[in-house]
Amino acid sequence: MAATILIADDDAVQRRLVENMVQKCGYETVMVDSGDAAIALLTAPDAPTIDALVLDLVMPGLDGMGVLAKIREAGLSIPVVVQTAHGGIDNVVSAMRAGALDFVVKPVGMERLQVSLHNALTTSALKGELQRIRHSREGRLTFSDIITRSEVMAGVMRTAKKAAASTIPVLIEGESGVGKELFARAVHGSGERKSKPFVAVNCGAIPDNLVESILFGHEKGAFTGATERHAGKFVEASGGTLFLDEVSELPLSAQVKLLRALQEGTVEAVGARKPVKVDVRIISATNRKLLDRVKSGHFREDLFYRLHVLPLTVPPLRMRREDIPHLVRHFLTRFCAEENRHITGVSGEAMAHLSQLDWPGNIRQLENAVYRAVVMSEGEQLTPADFPQMAGVSSPSMSTAYGEPLVVEPAFHAAAPDMVSGNEIPIAPLPSSAAGMLSVLTNGGEVRPLEDLESEIIRFAISHYRGQMSEVARRLKIGRSTLYRKLDEEATDSAGSGTDRADNA
Numbered sequence: 001m002a003a004t005i006l007i008a009d010d011d012a013v014q015r016r017l018v019e020n021m022v023q024k025c026g027y028e029t030v031m032v033d034s035g036d037a038a039i040a041l042l043t044a045p046d047a048p049t050i051d052a053l054v055l056d057l058v059m060p061g062l063d064g065m066g067v068l069a070k071i072r073e074a075g076l077s078i079p080v081v082v083q084t085a086h087g088g089i090d091n092v093v094s095a096m097r098a099g100a101l102d103f104v105v106k107p108v109g110m111e112r113l114q115v116s117l118h119n120a121l122t123t124s125a126l127k128g129e130l131q132r133i134r135h136s137r138e139g140r141l142t143f144s145d146i147i148t149r150s151e152v153m154a155g156v157m158r159t160a161k162k163a164a165a166s167t168i169p170v171l172i173e174g175e176s177g178v179g180k181e182l183f184a185r186a187v188h189g190s191g192e193r194k195s196k197p198f199v200a201v202n203c204g205a206i207p208d209n210l211v212e213s214i215l216f217g218h219e220k221g222a223f224t225g226a227t228e229r230h231a232g233k234f235v236e237a238s239g240g241t242l243f244l245d246e247v248s249e250l251p252l253s254a255q256v257k258l259l260r261a262l263q264e265g266t267v268e269a270v271g272a273r274k275p276v277k278v279d280v281r282i283i284s285a286t287n288r289k290l291l292d293r294v295k296s297g298h299f300r301e302d303l304f305y306r307l308h309v310l311p312l313t314v315p316p317l318r319m320r321r322e323d324i325p326h327l328v329r330h331f332l333t334r335f336c337a338e339e340n341r342h343i344t345g346v347s348g349e350a351m352a353h354l355s356q357l358d359w360p361g362n363i364r365q366l367e368n369a370v371y372r373a374v375v376m377s378e379g380e381q382l383t384p385a386d387f388p389q390m391a392g393v394s395s396p397s398m399s400t401a402y403g404e405p406l407v408v409e410p411a412f413h414a415a416a417p418d419m420v421s422g423n424e425i426p427i428a429p430l431p432s433s434a435a436g437m438l439s440v441l442t443n444g445g446e447v448r449p450l451e452d453l454e455s456e457i458i459r460f461a462i463s464h465y466r467g468q469m470s471e472v473a474r475r476l477k478i479g480r481s482t483l484y485r486k487l488d489e490e491a492t493d494s495a496g497s498g499t500d501r502a503d504n505a
Contacts, residue, residue, distance in 0.1 A: 262303075
């Protein structure tokens with residue numbers, strides 16, 4: 001999904017001109033005709049995600065400077081590119097001081113606007129990444145720091161925000177690499193305990209004989225090698241949050257003591273004479289189905305019910321593919337800054353390829369793929385060639401047990417409604433070679449007719465955009481009436497060819 005640009009201008013002609021240029025740059029657009037409408041949209045409870053704002057300075061009512069002031073008051077971090085017909089130095093200085101990121105003079109050229117928007121989005125991404133790093137280190141990570149625009153994730157986020165407002169035990173389930181610890185930190189950073197410690201423990205990485213000592217502490221001389229007193233993770237997290245990652249891996253002996261600690265609110269260090277009272281909020285996580293571990297006898301049922309009070313299931317990346325482009329841009333911005341590389345973006349072909357993969361390693365695997373591409377790339381834009389580990393690799397759901405790729409049927413084969421007659425125009429199925437590749441030559445080595453290539457491209461676009469004809473027409477840069485006419489002609493030709501074959505038979 002492309003970045004969304006809000007255009008605020010009271011001049012309808014200028015709005016349309018800027019909209020066309022922004023769309024040609026590859027971005028989505030939202031338009032308003034006043035400063036008041038822009039602020040209302042940006043501050044609405046159900047406001048769409050806006051990545052940047054192109055703002056006219058001179059408007060009736062709330063003008064551009066007023067909008068910048070309102071944005072600052074609301075604490076919004078959206079990058080703003082201001083435009084006006086009056087390009088005096090005073091206007092430039094005033095707009096920049098008010099928070100604008102760039103300034104363009106009407107009528108702005110497409111190249112100038114493209115550079116300005118690219119710089120604005122890159123700068124915004126860098127600021128966002130720095131903020132996330134700072135919040136993570138300070139224990140103030142919130143849900144606004146989680147990168148997602150998926151409807152599947154929206155419900156999980158709503159539940160997690162409610163959990164953050166209380167001290168209810170939370171169990172986060174999900175595959176490895178989906179970001180379970182990020183959610184745990186966001187729950188902690190959005191609650192009343194955000195100023196207190198957040199202590200993370202990987203239960204699967206602790207040797208069985210040291211679990212009790214690390215979780216509950218030990219006294220000096222309690223066992224061989226205990227040369228000094230250790231407080232334990234529960235005491236370290238007192239007043240804050242204890243995150244038990246991979247809690248399903250805890251040995252049964254430690255589960256008994258953990259259950260008692262949760263029930264009594266006290267912990268007893270190894271070798272100690274009396275228990276110590278602790279106030280800890282428990283968030284646990286596992287990449288396994290904890291109930292299955294209970295049924296198999298590897299996890300105590302009574303402890304399961306103590307932890308499984310408010311379950312959260314973070315969906316895998318293959319179930320929220322619309323997040324992939326945003327995550328790719330996020331990782332690209334971060335790694336370009338870290339590696340001091342100047343890469344302007346990711347090609348459409350590469351992004352489409354990345355978005356179609358299943359990513360069994362989820363976000364962690366995607367992050368590493370982008371990291372490698374940034375380091376190894378020799379161009380100013382990442383292309384499919386920069387992701388060789390993905391080349392020719394089909395998704396797990398798209399291959400057989402022996403690794404042979406299956407022929408994938410297109411997602412939309414039905415029919416398109418004729419805009420004029422209302423009848424359905426049958427759409428011929430895509431050839432199996434249409435999964436992102438177009439054959440220009442015939443089997444005999446001759447160039448295929450232009451009409452055939454055009455027809456195949458249209459049918460691929462309809463499949464790719466799942467029959468959303470408005471989107472197909474916009475992406476192909478043709479009118480909807482032209483699109484329907486070409487489909488109608490193709491259907492007529494197909495019917496005629498069928499009649500000819502029947503007559504010949």
